[in-house]
Amino acid sequence: MGRVIVVTSGKGGVGKTTTSASISVGLALKGYTVAVIDFDVGLRNLDLMMGCEKNIVHDFLNVAKNQASITQALIADKWVKNLYILASSQTGNKDDLTTQGVSKVIDALKKAGFDFIICDSPAGIEKGAKLALHYADEAIVITNPEITSVRDADRILGVIQDTSKRSKENKSPVLEHLVLTRYQPTKVKNGEMLAVDKIVTMLDIPLLGVVPEAEQVLSAINSGRPVILDKGTDVSEAYKDIVARLLGEDCQQRFLTEPKKGFFSRIFK
């Protein structure tokens, strides 16, 4: 049975789309079939990050509104096989998205046999975010190491508990995972940012992984190539770990402390 995973946060701009893109690619690289859906109707982002913005003929809203079939709308990813993108519509109205429409899309993807269905949620706790989490079996909650985003993460966890389909049907609760992005151990050390263990204590959900802050994320976004495809960078390694943990592998947390100084910087100190 396909796993439906929502990537959500409450607060905007914390790294939901970056994370959705990278874990989708990571899972596909491991051989699983993956569909990733951009729920941010009116603000296309995912297609730009995946570099497929020129290939959109039909979008998520078209399928939800019966204007196109799911096979017409799924775009094959250009980086890895087994990965398909359901882009969001830039022209559509967010209010056109309904529970029935979303249900139709998710059911069709499940029936098509996808192993993973990743839902990239819009920010906020309003209708759009609620629709994105409604059918989720699991939630990846993204936060940054600062108090407002942690508070909003707490808020969205409450919304998941209260409004997801699983909770309404009294099924086993949505499985929660925490991903902390844009982590800067040096700032944590200086007391300018919240430490990872403090955040885990506040939110009290299992930590899926920590992604360090890095400049190459922005350039990866601008070139339309998910950052997990970079070779040997901390950020790509961090996302690979996250994918491995999602698949049940037990790998130790990394990138929690300042990187050790390299050979040259030690010599030239």
Place this chain on the structure above:
Amino acid sequence: MSQAINLQETVFSVTVLNILSDDIEQVKSEINQHIKKNYSLFTGKSVVIEPKIELNDPVFLALLVEFLYQLEIIPVAIRTQNEKIKLQAEYAGLAVFSEAFDKTKIEDEKIFDQTLSIKTALIINNVRSGQHIYAKNRDLIVMGYVNPGAEVIADGNVHIYGKILGKVFAGASGLKQAKIFANNLNPEMLSIAGRYQLSGKINKNYKQCFVEVSLDSESSSIKYRKVLWDE
């Protein structure tokens, strides 16, 4: 003459007094009329004042608070986003709430009132920011945290095993004997039977131990008692 006030009941046995006119005499006379019509609706209760208009008269709030005290109505707080009114509230000795306090705004509220044989509602999870738990006609036990921005409300006693960082209401329908039991107390607000206390007023000696919070039967003020097991 247009209306100067209206009243709104909330779940917290607190009445919200909406102020629709800044003419203090008109407000006073309408409050008097309300009391004549329904004495118990108002008197002896706590109210939250919510101005729906600008208050241009700088002493309006002070006069209103004074007037309410004479009627045995206890104004505990004001709800406003307006900076000028906040300043007035400070002079009048009122706490300021900026969040909604309205029953109708509580979405997805969980009400425990199904099986009459069970006298306690048990919450195993953490209660998170934005969540409201209401144990109607019963006690409430929360095993997890009450996070900042969360509200747990019971008509009876409230027992909380995790950290209390949000708002807790015991005796929400007026039961003065209701108590709160806490292990780690750092709330945004506590209330028993409509009496309030904000976090800043709580002695830090009571924050990190097992503590019983109750109403003093004489002064009706909130009091704290450390519970020691081995004496």
